[in-house]
Every structure is written in C-alpha cells, then in structure tokens.
Amino acid sequence: MVALPFNSRRPRRPAPPAMAVAGDRALRARAIMTALAVFVVAVSILSLGVGAAGVSLPDVLWQLASGEALGLRDRVVLFDIRLPRLLTGLLVGASLAVSGAVMQGLFRNPLADPGIVGVGAGAGLGAVLAIVLGALLPPAVLAVAGMHLVPLAAFLGGWASTLILYRVSTRRGRTSVATMLLAGIALGALAGALTGILVYIADDQQLRDLTFWGLGSLAGASWAKLAAAAPIMVLALIAAPVLARALNGLALGEAAASHMGISVQRMKNLAILTVAGATGAAVAVSGGIGFIGIVVPHLLRLAMGPDHRYLLPAAALLGAGLLLLADMIARLVIAPAELPIGIVTAVLGGPVFLWILLRRRGIVDM
Amino acid sequence: MDIAAPSRHCGYVTAMLDAKNIDVALGGKPVLRNARLHARAGRLTVIVGPNGSGKTTLLRAVTGDLPHSGSVHLNGQDTRKIPAWALAEMRAVLPQASQLAFPFTVHEVVRLGLVGTTALRPDAAQLPTRALERVGLAGYGGRYFQELSGGEQARAQLARVLLQVWQPVVDGVPRWLFLDEPVAALDIGHQLQVMTLAREFARAGGGVVAVMHDLNLTAMFADDITLMLDGQVLAQGGVADVLTDANLSRAYGCALRVCALPRANEAFILPQAAEIA
Numbered sequence: 001m002v003a004l005p006f007n008s009r010r011p012r013r014p015a016p017p018a019m020a021v022a023g024d025r026a027l028r029a030r031a032i033m034t035a036l037a038v039f040v041v042a043v044s045i046l047s048l049g050v051g052a053a054g055v056s057l058p059d060v061l062w063q064l065a066s067g068e069a070l071g072l073r074d075r076v077v078l079f080d081i082r083l084p085r086l087l088t089g090l091l092v093g094a095s096l097a098v099s100g101a102v103m104q105g106l107f108r109n110p111l112a113d114p115g116i117v118g119v120g121a122g123a124g125l126g127a128v129l130a131i132v133l134g135a136l137l138p139p140a141v142l143a144v145a146g147m148h149l150v151p152l153a154a155f156l157g158g159w160a161s162t163l164i165l166y167r168v169s170t171r172r173g174r175t176s177v178a179t180m181l182l183a184g185i186a187l188g189a190l191a192g193a194l195t196g197i198l199v200y201i202a203d204d205q206q207l208r209d210l211t212f213w214g215l216g217s218l219a220g221a222s223w224a225k226l227a228a229a230a231p232i233m234v235l236a237l238i239a240a241p242v243l244a245r246a247l248n249g250l251a252l253g254e255a256a257a258s259h260m261g262i263s264v265q266r267m268k269n270l271a272i273l274t275v276a277g278a279t280g281a282a283v284a285v286s287g288g289i290g291f292i293g294i295v296v297p298h299l300l301r302l303a304m305g306p307d308h309r310y311l312l313p314a315a316a317l318l319g320a321g322l323l324l325l326a327d328m329i330a331r332l333v334i335a336p337a338e339l340p341i342g343i344v345t346a347v348l349g350g351p352v353f354l355w356i357l358l359r360r361r362g363i364v365d366m
Numbered sequence: 367m368d369i370a371a372p373s374r375h376c377g378y379v380t381a382m383l384d385a386k387n388i389d390v391a392l393g394g395k396p397v398l399r400n401a402r403l404h405a406r407a408g409r410l411t412v413i414v415g416p417n418g419s420g421k422t423t424l425l426r427a428v429t430g431d432l433p434h435s436g437s438v439h440l441n442g443q444d445t446r447k448i449p450a451w452a453l454a455e456m457r458a459v460l461p462q463a464s465q466l467a468f469p470f471t472v473h474e475v476v477r478l479g480l481v482g483t484t485a486l487r488p489d490a491a492q493l494p495t496r497a498l499e500r501v502g503l504a505g506y507g508g509r510y511f512q513e514l515s516g517g518e519q520a521r522a523q524l525a526r527v528l529l530q531v532w533q534p535v536v537d538g539v540p541r542w543l544f545l546d547e548p549v550a551a552l553d554i555g556h557q558l559q560v561m562t563l564a565r566e567f568a569r570a571g572g573g574v575v576a577v578m579h580d581l582n583l584t585a586m587f588a589d590d591i592t593l594m595l596d597g598q599v600l601a602q603g604g605v606a607d608v609l610t611d612a613n614l615s616r617a618y619g620c621a622l623r624v625c626a627l628p629r630a631n632e633a634f635i636l637p638q639a640a641e642i643a
Contacts, residue, residue, distance in 0.1 A: 260481055
C-alpha cells in the first residue's frame with residue numbers, strides 16, 4: 001500500500017481580507033482597535049499630568065523643550081512615581097482584560113473571570129504565602145528568586161487554581177458552568193481561609209505589606225516591582241494572540257476545534273498558563289482589582305463581535321486605558337488622599353456585571 | 367466484498383478510509399465490537415442502523431473523537447500519526463449537534479472553516495459566501511448564528527465544514543467529509559439539497575461518510591452502505607446487497623419490505639408494504 005503524502009509543509013496564513021461581506025466585522029474591529037490605541041495614548045498622557053503633587057505636564061514639557069533642566073522634585077514625581085505607575089497600570093489593565101477574555105474563551109462562557117472563579121484568590125494566596133513565609137525559604141532559593149518571589153508565587157497560585165477549576169468543571173470535553181462557578185466559590189473560600197491564617201500569624205511589618213497590597217492599588221508601583229512582575233505579564237500578553245484561532249475554534253466545542261486542525265490540549269495548557277501568568281503577576285503587583293476581566297471583553301464583544309483575533313488585542317488596549325482612567329479617578333476623588341483602585345473598579349464594574357446578567361437572561365442558556 | 371479496488375482518481379488503493387477492529391467501550395460497557403468501516407473516495411458511504419446500534423459511535427471513533435482500539439487509515443495514513451493541522455487539510459467533520467459559545471455571525475462561523483491551503487487561495491475572501499450559497503443560506507451571513515432555526519444552524523455548520531475541504535481533490539489526493547446525521551433537522555427540500563451536495567462532492571473525487579436515519583434517502587443517494595446492529599457491522603456493501611428485507615427486518619426488529627420504483631428500479635422502504643405482502 002502506497003501512502004499518499006499529506007502536505008508536510010505547514011501553510012502560512014495570509015492577512016485577512018479587507019472586504020465588506022455581510023456578517024464580517026473585521027473592518028469594524030480594526031477601526032475600534034485604532035480608536036482604542038488613540039484612547040490609551042491620550043489617557044497615558046493625562047495620567048502623567050495628574051496627581052497629588054502639583055506637577056503640570058505642559059510646564060514640564062515646556063521646560064524640556066527649552067533645554068532647561070528639570071527640578072529634582074519634578075523629576076522624582078514624573079520619572080520615579082508617575083511613570084512606573086503609568087506602565088504598571090497599562091500592563092496590569094491589559095493583563096486583567098486579556099486573561100478574562102482568554103478564560104471566557106477557554107470555558108466557553110462570558111461569565112468566566114479569574115477574579116470571580118477564584119483564580120485571583122489563588123494568586124493572592126500565593127502572594128501572601130511568599131510575603132509571610134518567604135523568609136523561611138533556604139537562602140539559596142531566596143537569592144535566586146529575589147524580588148521575583150512574590151509575582152512567581154502569585155503565578156503558581158493562579159496556575160494551580162485555574163488547573164483545579166478546569167479539571168473539576170470539565171468532563172469529557174464539556175465544561176459545566178454551574179460546576180465552574182460553584183468550584184470557583186469553594187476555591188475562593190479555601191484560598192481566603194488560608195490567606196486568613198497567614199495574616200493571623202504575620203508580624204507587624206508583614207501586616208503592613210499585606211494591607212497595602214490587599215486593598216488593590218497602583219500606589220505602591222515602583223520600578224523594582226515593575227521589573228519583577230512585568231516579564232511574566234509581557235510573556236502572557238505575547239502568548240495570548242497565539243491562542244486566538246484556537247479560542248475561536250473552541251467556541252464550537254473541543255471536538256470541532258480539533259477537527260479544524262487545532263491541537264486542543266496544547267492550546268488549553270497554553271491558555272491556562274496565560275491566564276495564570278497574567279492574573280498572578282497583576283495580582284502580585286496591584287492586589288485585587290476586580291471586574292476589568294469581565295467587563296472589558298463583554299463590552300468589546302458587543303461592539304465588534306467575539307472573534308478572538310481582534311478581541312484579545314482590543315481587550316489589552318481597553319483594559320489598559322480603563323485601568324488608567326480608574327486610577328485617575330481613584331487619585332482625584334478624595335485628593336490629596338487616594339482611593340484604592342479596587343474600590344473604583346468594583347463600584348463601576350459591579351453594576352455593569354449585573355447588567356450583563358440581566359441582558360443574558362433568555363438569550364443564551366447558562 | 368470488493369475492498370481492494372483502486373480508485374479512479376488517484377494512485378492505487380490508497381484513496382480510501384479503512385477502519386479495522388474498532389472496539390469502543392463507554393462507561394465500561396462495550397458499545398462497538400470489532401467494527402470495520404471501509405469507504406472509498408469518489409463514493410458516498412452511508413452508515414445506517416437502529417437507535418443505539420453504534421452508528422454515531424463508529425463515526426466518532428473513526429474521526430478520533432472517542433478513545434478506541436483498532437486502527438484507522440485515511441488515504442493510507444494512520445490517522446493517529448498525522449498532526450492535527452494536516453488532518454484538518456484531509457478531512458472535515460460535521461457533528462450531530464452544535465453548540466456555540468459566543469454571538470458569532472453566520473459568516474464568522476462559516477469562516478472558521480477556512481483553514482490550511484484553502485485559506486491561502488486568492489479567492490478565500492469570497493469562499494464563505496459561496497459556501498453559504500451552496501447550502502441554500504445565501505444572504506444569511508450577517509445574521510447571528512444563535513438566532514437561526516435548528517435546520518438553518520445545521521446547514522450553516524455544513525457550509526463551514528464544506529469550506530474546510532472546498533476542493534474534493536487536491537494534488538490527486540482526495541479529501542473527506544464525515545457527516546453525522548446531516549439531514550436529521552432538515553425539511554425534505556433541504557434534505558435533498560444536502561444529499562445532492564454530498565453526492566456531488568463524492569462524484570468530484572472526494573470521499574463522503576455519512577450517518578443516516580432515513581432509509582429512503584440512503585437508498586436514493588448511497589453508493590455503499592454499512593448496516594449496524596448492536597455495536598457490530600451486520601452488513602456492508604452496495605445498496606442492493608445491504609438493503610434487503612431480511613437485513614432490515616432483523617436490524618430494526620420489525621417487518622420491513624424493500625420495494626422498487628418500477629421505472630428506475632430504485633429501492634424504497636415502506637412499513638405499510640410489509641403488511642400488504
């Protein structure tokens with residue numbers, strides 16, 4: 001028997017067509033992405049100019065343009081406080097929104113969100129473990145892990161909870177949403193309890209660290225923290241677009257996806273790693289910031305459809321922009337003090353989440 | 367049973383599907399025992415049998431959706447050794463029921479079928495629209511998939527699957543369509559349309575394997591039939607060999623009689639006829 005050859009060279013994918021076919025929302029998606037990019041740039045510039053210290057951006061720019069040296073205070077405020085905070089906000093916002101979109105694609109449900117189903121709590125447990133018990137690790141390990149210890153532990157916590165969640169709620173390739181939500185509650189409660197024990201045994205300095213971190217804020221952003229967490233977030237954001245085609249296929253179920261030529265198991269593993277990495281690192285650097293992961297992808301699906309080739313990059317942009325906006329609100333509402341940003345996103349995101357639930361009733365069976 | 371005949375379209379004896387010694391157990395209970403499925407490119411092969419006889423299980427085992435023992439060779443290749451993306455180039459699978467997680471438009475669903483070399487064609491952008499036309503859903507591209515009726519959803523999925531193997535033969539290698547009850551949700555007009563489409567695909571050199579319930583459509587369109595009973599193959603061969611009074615009455619557990627239209631000598635099956643006879 002002579003075997004017929006299958007095409008052994010993997011074909012390359014051409015750029016999607018720029019055609020106006022009925023039901024093809026690619027053009028609209030690209031227009032929205034362009035607008036979002038402009039939005040992110042605008043919010044970034046605004047964000048640099050806003051804060052407790054009265055450093056005005058136009059003045060600084062004028063000074064820079066006229067060749068004058070910046071005053072020490074201006075330089076510190078801009079480059080050591082606001083710039084790392086801006087970059088942290090961009091990365092955390094993008095990571096939270098993208099991990100939400102990826103998780104919803106993986107679970108084939110728009111309600112799956114790392115914050116809601118316990119992945120955030122798992123990552124938080126990892127971070128708290130590292131803060132409270134990190135000093136007990138062998139010095140060699142500490143020396144290697146260094147300041148990456150907390151983000152790394154958060155990543156591992158997020159990864160473990162995502163894995164448990166997927167295993168518990170998926171049977172024979174079908175993910176039960178009810179099981180997922182309930183398992184998420186159980187996981188969240190368990191992680192919360194363990195975190196409570198750790199808080200109970202923490203010393204005063206650790207308690208300060210924990211409280212500061214747990215409120216969910218970008219206020220603690222620094223170059224050092226950014227350097228520790230950014231690599232994981234950047235890796236996750238780079239991995240996300242690789243998942244786009246697989247997540248589109250998964251919308252039709254795992255069997256259909258594999259018949260489309262998608263290596264389903266490998267892609268699921270990559271998706272779980274991406275969610276854990278992005279959520280874990282974001283939680284490690286900024287604490288619990290909720291609702292970005294569920295509200296951003298949902299709004300985008302309404303505006304441009306669920307095609308993940310566009311949804312994932314657009315989610316990164318909108319997530320980054322929205323988080324910066326929320327951060328500005330947090331800084332301005334009770335200035336010169338500031339609200340924890342987690343409160344702002346919860347106040348804005350909670351009602352939107354309820355609205356999503358109301359809208360979904362009767363349209364798609366849960 | 368002549369299983370080694372060369373295909374007209376390509377090479378020698380390799381343009382076929384050969385699944386041997388397929389055993390499947392679900393929940394510890396054997397569902398398929400030593401089943402064999404043989405299909406040639408250029409022909410429409412239909413799997414029939416009563417409910418629970420293992421038709422769909424056989425198809426799902428052959429397409430790799432169920433763990434099974436035995437071997438499956440497609441175009442002479444062991445399907446377990448072909449990477450997923452290369453397998454997707456060779457064959458497309460239409461599932462029985464479809465679920466869709468997010469509000470994709472019909473066009474976007476069909477477009478998911480653009481994989482591999484089909485996506486590289488210069489006319490790739492027009493293909494989803496043409497696939498929709500072929501299943502009688504012209505103009506449906508802009509509607510939401512979830513808002514379609516069951517029959518329309520089934521045909522939209524068929525358009526997606528058709529798009530994946532748009533050319534029945536590529537470089538002399540046949541491509542395959544696996545259809546699990548492709549007409550179950552359809553009215554008679556669309557049943558004929560879809561079956562004609564499957565036959566055209568086979569006539570153009572591709573291979574088609576379909577699980578069917580409707581014996582009359584099977585008699586009308588099939589080239590080869592595999593009749594299943596209790597997880598085993600009861601009969602395999604041409605229409606006249608398989609669709610006999612004895613085979614059908616045994617498989618379905620009721621008196622059935624195969625009749626023939628006088629003019630074309632085409633078989634049809636009426637339960638009433640068994641009472642008359």
